[in-house]
Amino acid sequence: MHSFRYRQGLLHCERASLEELASNYGTPLYVYSSQTILEHYRKLDLALADLDHEICFALKANSNISVLQLLAKEGSGFDIVSGGELYRVIRAGGDPRKCTFAGAGKTADEIAYALSVDVLSFNVESEQELIAINEIAGRLGKIAPVALRVNPDVAVETHKYISTGKAENKFGIGFERIPEVYRNAARLRNLRLCGIQTHIGSQITEVSPFAEVITKLLPLVASLQKDYGIEFFSIGGGIGIAYHDALQSGDQGWWKNHEPTFTIQEYADAILPILRGIPVRVLIEPGRYLVGNAGVLLTRVLYIKESPTKTFVIVDSGMNDLIRPALYQGYHEIVPVRESASEKKFTVDVVGPVCESGDFFAQGRELPAIRAGEVLALMSAGAYGFTMASNYNSRLLPAEILVTGADAQIVRRRQTYDDLISLEMG
Ligand code: LLP
Secondary structure (H helix, E strand, O other), rough: OOOOOEEOOOEEOOOOEHHHHHHHHHHOOOEHHHHHHHHHHHHHHOOOOOOEEEEEEOOOOOOOOHHHHHHHHHOEEEEEEEHHHHHHHOOOOOOOOOOOOOOOOOHHHHHHHHHOOOOOEEEEEHHHHHHHHHHHHHHOOOEEEEEEEEEOOOOOOOHHHHEEOOOOOOOOOOOHHHHHHHHHHHHOEEEEEEEEEOEEEEEEOHHHHHHHHHHHHHHHHHHHHHHHHHEEOOOOEEEEOOOOOOOOOOOOOHHHHOOOOOOOOHHHHHHHHOOOOOOOOOEEOOOHHHHHHHEEEEEEEEEEOOOOEEEEEEOOOOOOOOOOHHHHHHOOEEEEEEEOOOOEEEEEEEEEEOOOOOOOOEEEEEEOOOOOOEEEEEOOOOOOHHHHHHHHHHHHOOOOEEOOOEEEEEOOOOHHHHHHHHHOOO
């Protein structure tokens, strides 16, 4: 479900015309719908209402402070992976005591920072990290709350770069070794064993792996609760979203009919019976589900180029603005913000200005007739869009807009050439 619809032939985000936003603020431009973000948050919260639970938004998906503010006001916790993300949460008015700190390579400075603001938990990925946290906590006169991240060795169908729960991935500690590592951790004086965590991957489009991993870990959770009094089980993120046919579908059934993915109710129906009666609080770390379909990247067509074999639509956004197609062969639906009057379709490649052959948004895509100067929307770009953007080719980072009803707020201005070199000496 999302709030991007054609009204009188013009694509709108809620009640704001995207063509108008592109004219007013320029392109490339990220536009987010606050209504969609809140709706997704509330839907998930409601679906889990039977459980003692906490939603910790994985802000690697979208870390704009205004987006974080929106979720913080709603009561969300946060899943962070760096000192920078923690800083953003705090600047957004989020509660650090609702932050889980994940990641395989936390530095001493980051650990000290997180201890100083009393994060909810360090989700620990190795024994050396446990020892480092214990030592830093001792030095600061703190007791560090820790949860081990379990690598459950469960396979999921997703791109290999975003699958994390198999034994060969770098993430977590092997399932078989977990009891022993907790025993060792319990001897470290400056640690408090507060939970257990897992995350099997991202953009998962079927519910069975979630049910499988929870079923596999449940006896472990019960025994850790008994032995060490752990307080939570974090089931990670990973809920997949629909990337195809986002606009063709109606309000209902949009998830189901167009892509092999599941509704939040189906997700809850699959995991709630297993989790019912669990002796600890359940944490969930969604990123993409909350923000993915809540955002688009607007781009203007610069040129149309016909080659002997292909038609290229050359746009003013590149892989530096949205890297998902280049990095994961990610699919993003592309639609003109001015609805096409004709049903006729043409096969084109939509490419950016970056000097790389991998700089494309679509290859061999059927699109209506596209003209130079018009604005296109790359759909479902609210997650892992801006957060993965870079200055490659010395291109300026795009601006970001947050829409609420008819109101469009600029929540990050476009970089300038001065910004681009502002940290360089010379
Ligand atoms: N928790 C942990 C420990 C994670 O590593 C991740 C994502 C999440 C939660 C949130 O996962 P989500 O609910 O968003 O699937 N850049 C890639 C996705 C990378 C995901 C990394 N970890 C993409 O654009 O598809």
